[in-house]
Amino acid sequence: MGQAIKGKVAYITGASSGIGRATALQLAEEGVHVGLIARREEKLVKVAEQAREFGVNAAITVADIANMDQVDQAVSILEKEIGSADILINNAGMGMHGTFLETDPAVWKRTFEVNVFGTYHVTRAVLPQMIENNQGDIITISSSNGLKGTAGSTAYSGSKFAIQGMTEALMQEVRRNNIRVFTLNPSLVATELVFGDKVEDQDKQKFMQPEDLAEYMVAQLKLHPRIFIKQSLQWATNPF
Numbered sequence: 001m002g003q004a005i006k007g008k009v010a011y012i013t014g015a016s017s018g019i020g021r022a023t024a025l026q027l028a029e030e031g032v033h034v035g036l037i038a039r040r041e042e043k044l045v046k047v048a049e050q051a052r053e054f055g056v057n058a059a060i061t062v063a064d065i066a067n068m069d070q071v072d073q074a075v076s077i078l079e080k081e082i083g084s085a086d087i088l089i090n091n092a093g094m095g096m097h098g099t100f101l102e103t104d105p106a107v108w109k110r111t112f113e114v115n116v117f118g119t120y121h122v123t124r125a126v127l128p129q130m131i132e133n134n135q136g137d138i139i140t141i142s143s144s145n146g147l148k149g150t151a152g153s154t155a156y157s158g159s160k161f162a163i164q165g166m167t168e169a170l171m172q173e174v175r176r177n178n179i180r181v182f183t184l185n186p187s188l189v190a191t192e193l194v195f196g197d198k199v200e201d202q203d204k205q206k207f208m209q210p211e212d213l214a215e216y217m218v219a220q221l222k223l224h225p226r227i228f229i230k231q232s233l234q235w236a237t238n239p240f
Contacts, residue, residue, distance in 0.1 A: 002222040006031030011078055011085045013065055013122055014092030016043035019141060019189065022210035023089055024051055024058075026218050033057040035078035035085070037071075037122070038092065039064055057082045065092050065118030066110075075125040084129035087221060090119045090140040093159075100154045108155045115159035120166065127174070136179040137221055137228075140167050141213075144187040144233060164231075171230055180228035182220055186213060187235045208236045 010027050014020035015036035021043075024034045028051035036044050036051075041062045048058040059081035063074035078085075094114045096107055119140060130136030145153050146160030164183060171181035189208045213234065220229055 002224050005087075005218070005221050007033075008086040009033045009035065009083045010087035010089060011035040011037065011075070011122075011126060012089040012091060013037045013118075015047055015060075016040045018091075019210040019213050020089070020091040021047050022214040023091065023217055025054075026211070026214035027087070028052075028054040028056045028058065030218055031056060032087070033082045034059075035082050036060045037063050037065070037074050037078070065122055066113040068117075068121045068124075071118075071121040072125050075122070079129065084133060085126050086130075086133075086136055088123065088126045088130075088136070088138045089217070090122055090138065092118060092122075093141065096156055097152050098155070099152055103155050111155045111159050112162070115156075116162045116166070119163055123170070127179075130179050131174070131177050134178050135225075136174075136177075137182070138167075138170070138179065139182040139184065139217055139220070142167075142183050142185045144185050144235075146183075147185055147233065168230070178225065180225075181230065182217075182228060183231045184213065184217070185231065185233045187233075189213065206236065208234060 010032050012020050012024050012034060015024045016038035024036055024047055028034055033056045034051050036047055038044050039062060044060040048060050051058040059078050061074040061077045063070040065071055094111060096111055123138060140163060142163050143160045145157040146164045149157040167181055167183045174181065186208060189210060
């Protein structure tokens with residue numbers, strides 16, 4: 001038998017849309033209180049309102065995860081409003097496409113600031129709560145590009161490979177604290193990050209949907225505390 005997650009507290013980055021939004025609502029439906037972090041306040045407010053319809057507490061805070069001071073402040077706000085985190089979903093990130101020489105150095109830097117240092121900032125701020133409570137789950141959304149580089153994704157793949165190494169090492173460090181560290185590596189998911197404003201026009205039968213990953217994460221979180229899946233790769237059945 002697995003474990004119940006009802007009544008737990010989850011912090012979710014990039015919660016205003018896509019995978020973050022879907023995960024927040026799926027967790028809320030399971031009775032999990034949610035702390036939502038993103039840069040777009042108006043969208044965060046709407047997600048929080050939807051989450052509260054399931055009878056849970058939902059708190060929001062606006063932050064750019066690339067800024068450590070903003071992250072520390074955001075986590076402090078969430079802890080005061082809904083309590084310390086049992087679950088952390090590191091979802092926020094940025095994607096870009098361009099060859100090694102074509103990609104502007106500033107874009108390279110920003111990609112690592114958001115994807116790598118952003119994940120580090122949030123995890124660094126939340127981890128002491130979990131260590132103090134001697135339990136927790138950290139799920140980081142990486143990418144299939146974090147396992148295999150592809151042409152035109154040098155900066156993006158580089159950042160996702162870095163996340164893989166960081167989370168692998170962290171997993172080994174915090175197992176003694178009963179903290180499970182998961183990494184998800186989806187291929188193409190129908191989100192704004194991939195399709196922009198045209199995401200709603202995509203064939204939902206072809207591409208993975210944010211709700212698919214949200215459902216998968218909830219299933220992982222419900223596993224008995226003695227077991228976890230440290231890394232997994234998700235593919236759409238036939239997106240062609």
